Amino acid sequence: QSVLAQPPSASGTPGQRVTISCSGSSSNIGSYTVNWYQQLPGTAPKLLIYSNNQRPSGVPDRFSGSKSGTSASLAISGLQSEDEAEYYCAAWDDSLNGPVFGGGTKLTVL
């Protein structure tokens, strides 16, 4: 059972906009910034969004993040087939004194 709650799956057609939610508590999302990772099969997670809404260099602006209270969301606009991957949210947690992760959301591009 993951500390942060994400839907196990999401889907969309090419060109659509999809959002993935992430719910936590006051000890993690409520107190710290949220990060999102994209993991393609057989590869390491890649930092997609950090500090709630910042994109590392090279990440397309189709990807955006937001946070409100103890929840956060990742939005992907102009969905492309290469966006098919597992997406994880994460945040620092006071109880753990380390990062906690969501269980992951598998995004399927139909």
Add this chain to the structure above:
Amino acid sequence: QLLLQESGPGLVKPSETLSLTCTVSGGSISTSSYYWAWIRQPPGKGLEWIASIYYSGTTYYNPSLKSRVTISVDTSKNHFSLKLTSVTAADTAVYFCTRQKVYSHNDYWGQGTLVTVSS
């Protein structure tokens, strides 16, 4: 470009000790504002933080694993290491080493190494 590379045995027997090393290249491990961390992912499952270390040697452990884990750093070799004792099949996972900004994100990841616990 910072590169992290895990190394260590891919097969460990139950009750023995899992030992992994992460070699950092393209940058110094002795950098402020960043921890160096181990994260694992059991087959088909999500990510779990194991431990983090600052270059000065300050350590942080996941309470669920703390009794079995030791993380260490060797700044002269620019690498950090993980030891996990008394392993069971539940410790079978891909182990990633990462650079972790303090209280924030993991920006650089190794490719990961699969460690299987089996006799």
